[in-house]
Every structure is written in C-alpha cells, then in structure tokens.
Amino acid sequence: MNEPLRPADFTSDQEVRWCPGCGDYAILKAMRQVLAEIGRSPDEVVCVSGIGCAARFPYYLSTYGFHTIHGRAAAIASGVKLARPELDVWVVGGDGDFLAIGGNHTAHVLRRDADLNLLLFNNAIYGLTKGQASPTSPIGTQTPSSPAGTSEQPVNPPLFALGAGASFIARSIDARQKHLPEILKRAHQHKGASFVEILQNCPVYNDGVFGPITDKQEGPETVIELEDGAPMIFGRDRDKGLVFNAAEGRLEAVRVEEVGEAALARHMPENAAQAFALARLAAPVPIGVLYRRAGD
Amino acid sequence: MLDTSRSRASSRAGPLVVRFAGDSGDGIQLLGAEFSKSTADADTGFMTFPDYPAEIRAPAGTLFGVSAFQIQFGADEILTSGDAADVLVAFNPAALKSNLHVLKRGGLLIVDKGTFERRGLQKAGLDENPLDGDLAASYQLLPLDITAQTLEALAALDIGRKQAVRAKNFWVLGLIFWLFDRDPAKTEGWIARRFAADMSLREANTTALKAGHAFAETLELAAFPGVAPTRRAGAREHGAPPAREIVSGTQAMALGIRAVAKRAERDVLYCSYPITPASALLHALASGEGGVRIFQAEDEIAAACAAIGASYAGAIGMTASSGPGLSLKTEALGLAVSCELPLIVIDVQRAGPSTGMPTKPEQSDLTLAIHGRHGEAPVPVLAPATPEDCFAIMVEAAEIAISAMTPVIVLSDAYLANAASDWVSPDIDSLPHLAGLVQHPQDGFQPFARDAETLARPWVAPGTPGLAHRIGGLEKEAGSGHISYDPDNHAEMVRLRAEKIARLAGRRAAAEISTGDKTGDLLVVGWGSTYGAIRKAVQELRAEGRAVSHLHLRQLWPLPGGIDKIMSGFKKIVCPELNSGQLAGILRGELLLPVEPLTQVTGQPFRVGDLKAQLERRLES
Structure with a gap:
C-alpha cells in the first residue's frame, strides 16, 4: 500500500x-x-x-x-x-x-x-x-x-x-x-x-x-444545513424549522415550539416535490444535498 | 411511334444515362438503387446521383415533391452521373414537367399515361396535357399505363389497391431490366430478404417485377445493346476477382473512418449534431461497429468540443457538419489549434449562405475552412475528388492529424455524399500504420516539446502515469507549456504552429497533373467533387487536339509542393468551382499568378458540356 x-x-x-x-x-x-x-x-x-x-x-x-x-x-x-x-x-x-x-x-x-x-x-x-x-x-x-x-x-x-x-x-x-x-x-x-x-x-x-448567508454570525439564522432523514431545523438555538405546505408545494419557516418537532418536514433527498421546494426556498437558504434521484 | 433504330444508334456511341423521376412516395430512390446493383452485377462501371427535395413528404403530385434518380453507366471510365439522359421514366405529370429538360433529343421517354388526368395535370400546373402535344416529334414517346398494368398484374393477390399501386416501381424496374438485358433473379432474391417479414409485400413486389419484365417483351421495342463490362483502375489485381460493390461518398467516408480506428489502433469518437446533408454519415456510423462510436451532441459547438475532449483523452475525435455548423465550430477549432490536438472536422458543403439550399451541392466553404478562424490558426484542408475517394481522404486526414497534432478539415459536399459509383473495397491492412505516427513523450517530458522533423508535440492522454500536466487556450511557453504572456514567446509559438502546417507540403505528395501534358495552352485547376466533370471535359478537348491539362487538388491547405512549377508550364490557368471564385482567389494570393475563375453557383454540379464550352471560350480569348 x-x-x-x-x-x-x-x-x-x-x-x-x-x-x-x-x-x-x-x-x-x-x-x-x-x-x-x-x-x-x-x-x-x-x-x-x-x-x-x-x-x-x-x-x-x-x-x-x-x-x-x-x-x-x-x-x-x-x-x-x-x-x-x-x-x-x-x-x-x-x-x-x-x-x-x-x-x-x-x-x-x-x-x-x-x-x-x-x-x-x-x-x-x-x-x-x-x-x-x-x-x-x-x-x-x-x-x-x-x-x-x-x-x-x-x-x-x-x-x-x-x-x-x-x-x-x-x-x-x-x-x-x-x-x-x-x-x-x-x-x-x-x-x-x-x-x-x-x-x-x-x-x-x-x-x-450573499450577505448574511455567508456571514459567520448570521449564518445559523439564514442557512439551513440539510441532513438526510433528519427534521429540517435551523437557527442559532435550533429553534426554527421548516414545514412542507403540500397544497402550495413550498417549504415554510416556523418556530419549532409552535408546531412541535414531529410536524417538521424531514429531509428526504429523493423526494422530488420537496427538492423543488428546497430549490425555491430563499430564507433560509438550504445547503447540502438538495436532491438525489431514487436508486442512484 | 417508336423509332428504335435511333435509340440503338445513340446508345452505341458511348455510355448511357437513365433517369427515373416520380413522386417522393413512388419509391424512386429504391428503384434507382436496385438498378444500380444490377449494373454492378453486370460488371459495368457507373455513377449515380439522387436528386430529391428537402421536404420529407411533400404533397403528392406537386412539382416540389418530385424525386429523381440518375445513373450513367458504360464501358468507358464513368466520371459523372451524366449531363443528359438517354432514357427518362416519368411517373406523373409533375415529374415530366420538371425533368424533361434533362432528356436528350431523340431519347426514350416512358410516362405513366394514366396519371395524366385533370387532377394530376392541375397539381403540376399544366393547362394542357403534354401527351396530346408534339412530344413525339422530339422524343421516342412511350406512354404506358404503368399504374393500371401494375394493378392488373396484382389483381389476383390479396392486397389493397393502395399497396398494389406502391409496387409500380418494381414493375418499372422489370421493364427497364428487359430493356438493358439485366437478370431480375438477384433483385427477386433481394425482395425476398428485404420483405421477409411481410409475405404480401414480398409477393406484390416480385409479381410486379416479373409483370413489368414480361410486359416489355410484348412491346415492339428493341432492347438496348449490352454494355461491355468495364475493368476500372484501382481494382485489386491479386487473388480472386473481387466483388464489385456500390458505394456512395457517405458510405465510403464511413468505411474510411472505421479504417482509421483500425490502423490507428485507437477508438474514434464521432460527434455530430443533425444537419443536412451531413447527418447521413452519423446514421452510417450509428451501429458503433469497428471501433467507431458516435455521440449525438446538443449542438454543433458541443459536437466539436466533445470531439476535442475525446482527442485530449487519447481517442481520435471527429466531428462533422455542413456550412452553418462549421461556422459554429470555429471557436472550438481555435482551441484545438492552440492546444495542438488531433481532430478531424468534416464539412459536407451545401449551397449557402445561411440555410441556403440544404440538399444542393456547393463549394463555398473553402475560404471559411482555410481562413475562417480568430487569431493565427492555420489548419490543413483536404477535399475528396470522387465518392470512393471519400474513403482514402479520411485515412489521409488522420495521418496528418496524428503526425502533426493538428485539426484537419475535410471538405466534402452534397454531391459527393449522395453520388454513388462502383468500387472494389480497399485492403485496410495495406493502409498506412497510423498508430506508428503517434509522437510519444521523451525523457524529461514537456507537453510542448517538439519533434525536430514534424514539429509535433507529444500526445499524452490523461491516465498516463507520472505525466500529469495542464493545457489550455492561453498562450503557452514553448516547451514547458506554462501560461506565458512573453511577447517573443508568442511570436515564436505563432511561427511554430504555422511552420508545422507549412512543412506538410514537403512531407506529402507533390502536385501532379491528373490528365494531360505537363505544359500546354490551358491548365484547368479544380478541387473536390468537380473532378469527374472537369476530367471528362478536358479529355474531350484533348481528343479534339487542344493542349489542355487538368490539375486536381485534394490538398487545399497547405498548397501541395510543386504547384507553382506546374502552373508555370501553361499559358493560361482557369479554376472551375461551384462558388464565386474562392480557390482562384487563394491561388492568386499565394502564387501571384493570373488564375482565372470559372464559377457556377446554381446548387447543381457542373455539366460536362457547359464546362467544355466555357473552357473552349477561354482557349480562344
């Protein structure tokens, strides 16, 4: 070797x-x-x-x-x-x-x-x-x-x-x-x-x-780091999250305490509908693997 | 009605020209192809040219929907598909109207008289039925009820009327076979194979073929005398007599590309974007056989770039297009020149500018090929002279591309691509060993070190252990290849790239007269697909005692060695081209000689008769 x-x-x-x-x-x-x-x-x-x-x-x-x-x-x-x-x-x-x-x-x-x-x-x-x-x-x-x-x-x-x-x-x-x-x-x-x-x-x-997105201080509030299978949570205190509004096909930021963690969207990179919503999401800006084709 | 003695007399004088014309849906090209095969089987030399519209399914019976096929065959060297036809078969009024001018006075005119009714005449824009006029005064008119005869012959079969009518091309083929004493047996065999899956079509076409043949026997018509078999130059002499095959320029080029893969011992990646008339080559290579793979790119630029990527990675990148596509590829060509990568670019020229006349031949991309790039970017340019030369030219293009690490442009055209002649397929193993031309890295590898003789840099593909390096379109330092903005280095690199191409003139065959003496009154300089017409015109003038010679350039850039010496042996130099005088201008500029242009931009090939008349005038002025 x-x-x-x-x-x-x-x-x-x-x-x-x-x-x-x-x-x-x-x-x-x-x-x-x-x-x-x-x-x-x-x-x-x-x-x-x-x-x-x-x-x-x-x-x-x-x-x-x-x-x-x-x-x-x-x-x-x-x-x-x-x-x-x-x-x-x-x-x-x-x-x-x-x-x-x-x-x-x-x-x-x-x-x-x-x-x-x-x-x-x-x-x-x-x-x-x-x-x-x-x-x-x-x-x-x-x-x-x-x-x-x-x-x-x-x-x-x-x-x-x-x-x-x-x-x-x-x-x-x-x-x-x-x-x-x-x-x-x-x-x-x-x-x-x-x-x-x-x-x-x-x-x-x-x-x-990219202003606050790339700013070290502001980052946690303006960016969401996606993890496969995990609930979509962000914020310095991890107090915010995203819910999937299926009727409108978009993700919306909410306070976790208001909806409860179980109501948050989970990141499923193979879910195309969610991927479109992530791509269109401006606040917070999602980073990570936004989409991966099923089976790939 | 029919004066057969006249037709026999005219056919004895030389080769014969037969033209079929009908509706796009009449199967004219198939008819022509089968007649060509029987001509090859009769061991007779020939050349064919299909003349079809750009529209795929034009409305039936209209003038713009007419499709035609012409073949010239005979015992002499056959150089073109012929100026004028001895026999014309017109399947409908539109075909007659648009093709009659091609028929010789006194020629045999066969028409399907049943189609000359009110609607058919109307669609062809004819107020009166030409069959009622005095056609018989100028031609041997043979009006036959082709459609009705075909239907009658197939009446016993269990097929619909529409299907039965479609067999009329085979009925005509049977008739023509009888006229030229051809054996229909092979065609029957072909029908059996081609329509193996459909018994009724197979039966219909075979029956129609036999019926047409039998019908001809009942006519008070003398068959044309048999044409003696030809033994053409270039046939392999050793071993068993090789089979004569039919090859179009497109097919020959495809075979040439496969030969390149074999002799270079490398994969060829053929990258293209659909465009008329170059697409036929993409189809011919699509099977992926013989070490040639195709890539249909998203546009012309991507096709050129993918080919460059393939060459960079050690395969032989090729890309093909027609005029507008070559324009799009020119930026990428600049990169290939700058990075000194082998690349073959084929331009199947068509009438331009812009969309122009996409199915019609022209030679108007010559200056684009030679000069049409940003910066100082010399590129060798070759042009095949005949359909079968489309094979050899690809091997030569690869020889240059690999040995000089350069892109090469091959200028074919719509005529060469579609025209077909008989040939004996070449012996691939006797071709140059292209793999032996590759410039391998030396100790102390430098990506832009050069071979002392060819000035080629080494071809080192990614994946080669220990030699990872970077190249790009920025100017490179001679030797190391590092980015350099040094003024003297740039001047030196421009000089080296030009010198590398200029040296090809000395390494490759010198210019050589192809017909005639080394001195004389008139030198006719041609290039590309006009070879046959020029050669024939020059032969005829020489037979009349004129001191005319023909020089045909297969290498347009750099100009072949010795060309100035040849030219100095003649009082006058004329350059016939299917453009507005592009080669003439280049020869004048390069050689400072008074080369006269002789141009035609009709989207049609030269007719031998026209060319001869023009050359006679130049001789007299």
Whole structure:
C-alpha cells in the first residue's frame, strides 16, 4: 500500500493568481483535501474548466487539467469521459460559464447523466471581464453594464438543474470548510452527473452579495444545513424549522415550539416535490444535498 | 411511334444515362438503387446521383415533391452521373414537367399515361396535357399505363389497391431490366430478404417485377445493346476477382473512418449534431461497429468540443457538419489549434449562405475552412475528388492529424455524399500504420516539446502515469507549456504552429497533373467533387487536339509542393468551382499568378458540356 495522499500532492507548481480574499482559494483548499481523501492518483483525475476566474482552477491542481473555452467545459468533459470512462472527471465553471454562454451544455450534460462532477462557482458576477452582471445577479445589481441596476430575473441554479433532470443536486458555501469537502465527496460518490452550486464571494466586484448567508454570525439564522432523514431545523438555538405546505408545494419557516418537532418536514433527498421546494426556498437558504434521484 | 433504330444508334456511341423521376412516395430512390446493383452485377462501371427535395413528404403530385434518380453507366471510365439522359421514366405529370429538360433529343421517354388526368395535370400546373402535344416529334414517346398494368398484374393477390399501386416501381424496374438485358433473379432474391417479414409485400413486389419484365417483351421495342463490362483502375489485381460493390461518398467516408480506428489502433469518437446533408454519415456510423462510436451532441459547438475532449483523452475525435455548423465550430477549432490536438472536422458543403439550399451541392466553404478562424490558426484542408475517394481522404486526414497534432478539415459536399459509383473495397491492412505516427513523450517530458522533423508535440492522454500536466487556450511557453504572456514567446509559438502546417507540403505528395501534358495552352485547376466533370471535359478537348491539362487538388491547405512549377508550364490557368471564385482567389494570393475563375453557383454540379464550352471560350480569348 502506498503512502496516503496529502492535499500537497494535488498542488501544482503554478502560482495562484486570484485576488486576495477571493472565495476560490477556499474552494481550492477544500478540493485538494477531498482529492487526497478520495485517494486516486493525480494521474487518474482530470479537471476541465471553461473561461473566467473559476476556470483557472485546473492550473492549480497537480492532476491532468484542461482549460478550455467559455461555456464549453461540460461538452469537452463529456468527450473526455466517453473516451476514458475510468478517469475521475471534474468540471469547473462560474455562473457565466454554466448558466449563460454554456447553459445549453449544462442542461444537456445533466439530463444525459454522464458520470461527471460539475462544480458551479456562483459569485453572481462576471469577474475576469471586470464586473458585469451575470445570470445569477440579483435584480437591481448595479454594474458597469447595468448602471441603473439589473431588471432581469436571476437564474436559480438548483431549479435549473432539477428542470434539466439532474440526478444529484447539492449546494455549499466557499467558506464552510467542513461542509464543502463533505459535499464534494458525496458528489464524487454519486454515479452520474453531480451538480454542486458553491456560493462564492467576489471581494472585488460583488463583495457580500450573499450577505448574511455567508456571514459567520448570521449564518445559523439564514442557512439551513440539510441532513438526510433528519427534521429540517435551523437557527442559532435550533429553534426554527421548516414545514412542507403540500397544497402550495413550498417549504415554510416556523418556530419549532409552535408546531412541535414531529410536524417538521424531514429531509428526504429523493423526494422530488420537496427538492423543488428546497430549490425555491430563499430564507433560509438550504445547503447540502438538495436532491438525489431514487436508486442512484 | 417508336423509332428504335435511333435509340440503338445513340446508345452505341458511348455510355448511357437513365433517369427515373416520380413522386417522393413512388419509391424512386429504391428503384434507382436496385438498378444500380444490377449494373454492378453486370460488371459495368457507373455513377449515380439522387436528386430529391428537402421536404420529407411533400404533397403528392406537386412539382416540389418530385424525386429523381440518375445513373450513367458504360464501358468507358464513368466520371459523372451524366449531363443528359438517354432514357427518362416519368411517373406523373409533375415529374415530366420538371425533368424533361434533362432528356436528350431523340431519347426514350416512358410516362405513366394514366396519371395524366385533370387532377394530376392541375397539381403540376399544366393547362394542357403534354401527351396530346408534339412530344413525339422530339422524343421516342412511350406512354404506358404503368399504374393500371401494375394493378392488373396484382389483381389476383390479396392486397389493397393502395399497396398494389406502391409496387409500380418494381414493375418499372422489370421493364427497364428487359430493356438493358439485366437478370431480375438477384433483385427477386433481394425482395425476398428485404420483405421477409411481410409475405404480401414480398409477393406484390416480385409479381410486379416479373409483370413489368414480361410486359416489355410484348412491346415492339428493341432492347438496348449490352454494355461491355468495364475493368476500372484501382481494382485489386491479386487473388480472386473481387466483388464489385456500390458505394456512395457517405458510405465510403464511413468505411474510411472505421479504417482509421483500425490502423490507428485507437477508438474514434464521432460527434455530430443533425444537419443536412451531413447527418447521413452519423446514421452510417450509428451501429458503433469497428471501433467507431458516435455521440449525438446538443449542438454543433458541443459536437466539436466533445470531439476535442475525446482527442485530449487519447481517442481520435471527429466531428462533422455542413456550412452553418462549421461556422459554429470555429471557436472550438481555435482551441484545438492552440492546444495542438488531433481532430478531424468534416464539412459536407451545401449551397449557402445561411440555410441556403440544404440538399444542393456547393463549394463555398473553402475560404471559411482555410481562413475562417480568430487569431493565427492555420489548419490543413483536404477535399475528396470522387465518392470512393471519400474513403482514402479520411485515412489521409488522420495521418496528418496524428503526425502533426493538428485539426484537419475535410471538405466534402452534397454531391459527393449522395453520388454513388462502383468500387472494389480497399485492403485496410495495406493502409498506412497510423498508430506508428503517434509522437510519444521523451525523457524529461514537456507537453510542448517538439519533434525536430514534424514539429509535433507529444500526445499524452490523461491516465498516463507520472505525466500529469495542464493545457489550455492561453498562450503557452514553448516547451514547458506554462501560461506565458512573453511577447517573443508568442511570436515564436505563432511561427511554430504555422511552420508545422507549412512543412506538410514537403512531407506529402507533390502536385501532379491528373490528365494531360505537363505544359500546354490551358491548365484547368479544380478541387473536390468537380473532378469527374472537369476530367471528362478536358479529355474531350484533348481528343479534339487542344493542349489542355487538368490539375486536381485534394490538398487545399497547405498548397501541395510543386504547384507553382506546374502552373508555370501553361499559358493560361482557369479554376472551375461551384462558388464565386474562392480557390482562384487563394491561388492568386499565394502564387501571384493570373488564375482565372470559372464559377457556377446554381446548387447543381457542373455539366460536362457547359464546362467544355466555357473552357473552349477561354482557349480562344
């Protein structure tokens, strides 16, 4: 048996060139840790990316890497996986990559369900082109290309993935260095296309866009961490929970003491109706595995 | 009514051209295919061309629903499907109206006279019945009640009228078989196999075939004299006499792609998005046999990108499309150039721009293929000359792609894809050993180190132990492949990528005259599917004592070595193309020679007669 792999074994000789404070550093750290834990040789892992800040990712890993063209990473990774199914293939892109210029590929790679791990670094802005509004920018986002604020409805990534027929949909947050590696590992374990939205802060062009969600103090009140089979509870004092309003197909936040714990919804990731409700839930923001197809 | 002596005289003079025209639902293409098979069985050389509408099921009896099939066969080298027909079979008034212009004066005109009633004439936009006019003055008119005869022949069978009517293509086939002294036995066998599951269809078609054949005997009609079997160049000489088969450009290309997988000892991943007329190739490969797998992508871009991903991962990535699709793929081609990955891109050209005329041939994507990319991104461009050349060109494309680590574009067109001729299938094992061309990593591996001769970088697929590395579309430092913004490095990389492609000219076959002498009054330079028409026109001019030669380019970029020397041997250079003069412009720009364009953009192939007349004019001016 060889020595166990360490995160350093997945670190390339290239100097990382993201802005100081960029959320991508945290994702890179989590990824190196996860690859080491998975334990496959860097020679058997491929990271394919599109264009943008997130897409520089492969250069900073010691695995095989392919930095391709804007929006097309999923299509190129599909070809890699078809040619070499035995390799672990990770696809990395930003919100412009996955949901604007490459939206078509994202939809189709998900419905085709090839065994790829797709990581969407969602910072709700175009970073590398200097701060234009992206498809996930909230309404009213003021940027050089939208000085009066955006007026378009943003794309909801998990809902997009559900609509495309994805078999595994998860969400995590860059700064959550315990949660994120767990989610990446579960994405890797899933046989089929795994879609992971990672909320990522851009300190230069969109600082604090996820505001209280990514804030350490506010987090427990604004985020709900999903656990398979467990009642949906959140809050600093674990005093809040979610009930499923079946008539309207949505989850609603309640105080646990008002309804009793037995009335709370339990997280069943294979329940598609609940998954749609989770995808649409804005307060609190659910993180964890939102959906996993039954039998997968 | 019928002057058979005239038809016999004209058929003796040379090869024969037969054209079938009818409604999309009349089974014209099937009729043509079966007649072609019997031609191959008679060991006679031929070339066919189907001429069908883009509409799938156009309203019956209308002009735009007419489907036609033409075949030229004979003892000589058959180079085209023929300018004009000796025999035309028209299944209805619309087919007659839209195809009569193809029939030679004095040719045999067979029509289904029962369809020339009020409604049929109306649908064809005819005020008067042409059969009442003076057609017989110009043609040997043979009006037969084909539908009624078929129904009568099948009266005893237990099938409906609609089904019985559909057997009329086999009735006509029987008749034509008698005219050309062909044996219907093989076709009967084919019917038995094809309709094995449906006894009534099998019986109906066999009965119709025999009835048509028997009916022909009762006509006061002389059969055409038998055409002598041909022995065409390229046939395998050793061993047992090989069977003559029919191959369309699409089929030959599919076989060529399988040959690439075998000789490269690697999987081919063929990635495509449906588009006319390239889709036929996707269907031809869909069985997944012979080491070739297909991937039907969500769009043209994904098809190109998946092929690049496959090549990056060590398979041979291929993608195919037609003009509009090639436009969509060009960004991905830039990546393949920059990352120096092997990739084969097939463009089955059609009349453009935009949707244009999707089923009609044109050669108007040449400048797109050669120059149509962002940045300095040279890509080799090849073009097959005949349907059977579609096989060889794929092997050559792979040879270039693998040995120079580059994308290669193959320009076919709607004519080559659909035209068919007889061939003897090639011996795959005698083809170049493509696996031997792969550039393997050396000690002290660097992803962008180069072979001294070919300038190719090593092909190292993910999964190779100890060689994990990163590549991408950003400029790379020569050797290491690290991201580099160094001005001198960029200049050097641009030069290296161009030099790598330019060197192909020296490594590959030099330009060679295909017909005629090395010097003369006129050099005709062609490329792609116009080969047959140009060769025939040049042969005819030479037979008349004109000093004309034909140079046909199968490699458009880089231009083959020695081309300037050949051109300097002629007083005049003319370049016939199915576009507005794209190759002529490139030759002028590259060679600084006064190349004259000779263009046609009708969505139709050149007719030999037109081309010859045009060349005669150039000789005289």
